[in-house]
Amino acid sequence: MKHITTVALTALVSSLTLAACSSGAGSTEAAPECAPADGPVTLEFTTWIPGIEDVVAIWNDANPDIQVEVQTGPNGNGGTYQNFFNQIEAGNAPDLGQIEYDAIPNFRVQGGLVDLSGCEEVMAAKDDFVDWTWSQVTLGSEGVYGIPQDSGPMALFYRKDLFEKAGIEVPTTWDEYRAAAEKVRAEGGYITNFSQTDINQFAGFVWQAGGQWFGNDGDAWSVELASDTSVDVADYWQGLLDDDLVATHPAWTDEWNNAYNSGEVWTWVSAVWGANSIASGAPDTAGSWAVAPAPQWNEGDEAAGNWGGSSTAVLTGSDHPYEAAKFALWLNTSEEALTALNAAANLYPATKAGLELPALKEGVDFYGGQAIYDVFADAAQQVVPDFTWGPTMTQTYSDVADGFKSAATGAGTLAEALESGQQKTIDALEAQSIPVAE
Amino acid sequence: MSILVDPTPQQAPADAHAEASSPRGPRDSRLSRTGAMLVMGVFTVYFLVPLWWLLVASSKTPGDVFTTNPLWFADMRLGENLGELFAFRDGLYLRWLGNSVLYAGLGGAVATLIAGMAGYALAKYRFRGRETIFNIVLGGVLVPATALALPLFLLFSKIELTNTFWAVFLPSIVSPFGVYLTRIFAAASVPDEILEAARLDGSGEMRTFFTMSLRLMSPALVTVFLFQFVTIWNNFFLPLIMLRDQSLFPVTFGLYGWNTQLNQIPELRTYVLVGALVSIVPLIVTFLSLQRFWRNGLGAGAVK
Numbered sequence: 151m152k153h154i155t156t157v158a159l160t161a162l163v164s165s166l167t168l169a170a171c172s173s174g175a176g177s178t179e180a181a182p183e184c185a186p187a188d189g190p191v192t193l194e195f196t197t198w199i200p201g202i203e204d205v206v207a208i209w210n211d212a213n214p215d216i217q218v219e220v221q222t223g224p225n226g227n228g229g230t231y232q233n234f235f236n237q238i239e240a241g242n243a244p245d246l247g248q249i250e251y252d253a254i255p256n257f258r259v260q261g262g263l264v265d266l267s268g269c270e271e272v273m274a275a276k277d278d279f280v281d282w283t284w285s286q287v288t289l290g291s292e293g294v295y296g297i298p299q300d301s302g303p304m305a306l307f308y309r310k311d312l313f314e315k316a317g318i319e320v321p322t323t324w325d326e327y328r329a330a331a332e333k334v335r336a337e338g339g340y341i342t343n344f345s346q347t348d349i350n351q352f353a354g355f356v357w358q359a360g361g362q363w364f365g366n367d368g369d370a371w372s373v374e375l376a377s378d379t380s381v382d383v384a385d386y387w388q389g390l391l392d393d394d395l396v397a398t399h400p401a402w403t404d405e406w407n408n409a410y411n412s413g414e415v416w417t418w419v420s421a422v423w424g425a426n427s428i429a430s431g432a433p434d435t436a437g438s439w440a441v442a443p444a445p446q447w448n449e450g451d452e453a454a455g456n457w458g459g460s461s462t463a464v465l466t467g468s469d470h471p472y473e474a475a476k477f478a479l480w481l482n483t484s485e486e487a488l489t490a491l492n493a494a495a496n497l498y499p500a501t502k503a504g505l506e507l508p509a510l511k512e513g514v515d516f517y518g519g520q521a522i523y524d525v526f527a528d529a530a531q532q533v534v535p536d537f538t539w540g541p542t543m544t545q546t547y548s549d550v551a552d553g554f555k556s557a558a559t560g561a562g563t564l565a566e567a568l569e570s571g572q573q574k575t576i577d578a579l580e581a582q583s584i585p586v587a588e
Numbered sequence: 589m590s591i592l593v594d595p596t597p598q599q600a601p602a603d604a605h606a607e608a609s610s611p612r613g614p615r616d617s618r619l620s621r622t623g624a625m626l627v628m629g630v631f632t633v634y635f636l637v638p639l640w641w642l643l644v645a646s647s648k649t650p651g652d653v654f655t656t657n658p659l660w661f662a663d664m665r666l667g668e669n670l671g672e673l674f675a676f677r678d679g680l681y682l683r684w685l686g687n688s689v690l691y692a693g694l695g696g697a698v699a700t701l702i703a704g705m706a707g708y709a710l711a712k713y714r715f716r717g718r719e720t721i722f723n724i725v726l727g728g729v730l731v732p733a734t735a736l737a738l739p740l741f742l743l744f745s746k747i748e749l750t751n752t753f754w755a756v757f758l759p760s761i762v763s764p765f766g767v768y769l770t771r772i773f774a775a776a777s778v779p780d781e782i783l784e785a786a787r788l789d790g791s792g793e794m795r796t797f798f799t800m801s802l803r804l805m806s807p808a809l810v811t812v813f814l815f816q817f818v819t820i821w822n823n824f825f826l827p828l829i830m831l832r833d834q835s836l837f838p839v840t841f842g843l844y845g846w847n848t849q850l851n852q853i854p855e856l857r858t859y860v861l862v863g864a865l866v867s868i869v870p871l872i873v874t875f876l877s878l879q880r881f882w883r884n885g886l887g888a889g890a891v892k
Contacts, residue, residue, distance in 0.1 A: 200852065200856070223832060240750075
């Protein structure tokens with residue numbers, strides 16, 4: 151099935167890609183006009199955020215002329231993205247869709263997103279957003295292909311009680327992290343679990359290290375999965391794997407939850423939403439966790455990576471980009487919406503003001519009363535800007551994950567997995583007639 | 589269809605001395621009988637353990653699911669869990685369940701009627717192109733429904749019927765396999781003599797079909813209905829592609845959607861578990877209640 155879809159889309163893609171690259175960087179192609187409609191409009195908005203209906207209801211009450219109908223379904227890779235592509239092709243896509251940062255280039259390359267840079271309000275809101283989130287939706291171009299919604303700055307979750315009991319310092323650099331890993335192993339635990347199946351975490355590590363996986367100069371894509379920084383990070387983790395210093399449970403499984411719940415695994419370098427994953431997956435450890443800034447590659451640095459986050463994008467075919475953009479801005483910048491989204495689905499805002507929401511200033515019981523979101527607010531502003539996602543992330547993730555799974559069981563290495571992911575990604579881009587540099 | 593050729597008489601094994609007094613067939617040796625029971629027992633356990641796990645997990649708090657014995661109860665919270673599930677988002681789950689019953693029940697019934705009529709016509713009337721039509725329908729059996737979902741989506745987009753009840757219902761009332769089965773069954777179980785007698789008595793073709801032939805064909809129709817019911821109930825891909833409006837989702841797709849959101853909203857885990865448990869109840873009820881017709885019909889044919 152997927153194959154058939156791919157074939158159907160490839161035809162579409164190739165024509166759109168030609169259009170896209172003929173305009174090139176710094177293009178003179180004008181952004182579409184962004185004018186209000188004459189009468190009342192109704193917008194469709196597809197997302198998978200649970201409980202977002204209540205947030206949208208606030209908007210609908212206040213804006214009788216711009217009514218928004220929410221449709222929720224499975225998450226993006228669970229089928230909603232494929233549906234968007236089908237609907238864009240059939241010409242009946244919803245006006246607004248939730249699109250994660252790592253999927254935006256895919257939609258952009260396939261011509262699925264409306265450029266909002268013609269909307270004055272959108273351009274005026276640029277400085278409200280944390281800088282790197284804005285570059286996630288502009289893709290380094292003049293255009294604006296979505297409104298940042300949430301972000302996933304990364305920090306170090308650790309078992310405060312176990313570290314104190316064993317007399318181990320909380321690591322601040324990756325070198326210290328490895329040293330701590332050896333001590334933890336001597337205590338019978340693992341310092342962390344290396345996620346072999348969820349490549350996003352590893353991408354976050356590369357991001358923090360200042361690496362890139364993709365580049366786009368406006369004409370062609372470069373693939374840098376096996377670039378020096380990326381391979382350095384891989385080698386670091388390979389070392390931990392080789393010496394049996396990290397556990398390798400598949401992410402998001404009961405086994406994985408249990409490893410945290412039982413105290414087998416002591417830390418997790420994860421995104422802000424991970425706070426909830428631990429609280430629900432390891433209920434027996436309540437009160438024992440704390441959060442510290444992520445370990446650094448160079449002592450004294452304050453770099454952070456990011457894992458996850460999405461945007462609200464206007465999809466091609468929408469008749470009302472002005473109203474859609476207006477709603478998306480309200481949803482993702484107004485304090486009432488951000489507070490409601492955080493309460494309903496733990497979304498962590500992408501705006502500067504949002505980082506200071508009262509709800510994010512409180513201590514969290516599960517973390518011994520620590521105001522953990524202060525750590526993430528700092529991290530959010532230290533996320534390395536300009537990390538670029540490729541247009542075929544689904545394929546890239548799955549190819550690299552295949553290699554990582556082998557590496558976790560001792561066949562091959564992480565660096566080899568990146569090498570082979572690099573080649574397969576280039577093949578996939580070329581198969582879709584997407585220009586590749588070199 | 590092994591059930592159609594199964595020669596076992598229906599009334600045989602009811603009494604306690606079945607082994608000694610079996611009226612026909614070779615006498616079973618104790619060894620082979622034990623072996624057969626053993627194999628069946630193993631498979632029964634194999635199929636029932638997941639159900640048992642589901643029942644047990646549905647009765648726990650989210651925390652207990654990971655920390656307590658997966659195959660035995662901790663705190664019995666099935667009632668509360670059910671209550672929470674049914675109340676969650678104003679009874680969205682019940683709505684999904686109702687949708688599934690509607691898609692599968694109504695869809696299955698209409699599909700059975702259409703397949704029955706088509707199969708009957710193909711078996712009992714002679715007309716030009718009959719075999720060609722039958723062969724084309726047979727070809728339809730070979731095409732997996734999943735492969736048709738995307739083309740159907742594009743077609744339905746043209747007539748603006750996506751994201752409606754019809755988008756899932758209309759494709760569900762087509763059952764090529766049903767046509768095949770009813771044709772074979774009608775050819776075997778509806779004698780031409782009866783049809784001729786009916787015609788002589790002045791009964792119209794429609795009346796003959798609905799009053800007589802349909803009843804003669806009922807075992808095949810029940811089979812077709814059960815198959816189609818289960819197929820529609822479990823059809824996941826079509827709703828995934830066609831539907832956007834939560835209030836139209838069938839229960840399978842709705843639960844899948846929740847399951848993909850577990851990372852964000854871990855509380856949904858309980859709802860997914862309990863929801864999965866409840867969602868298999870209608871299937872079990874349908875099977876158990878229709879099984880009687882199924883067997884009666886077969887038995888009636890066998891001892892004629």
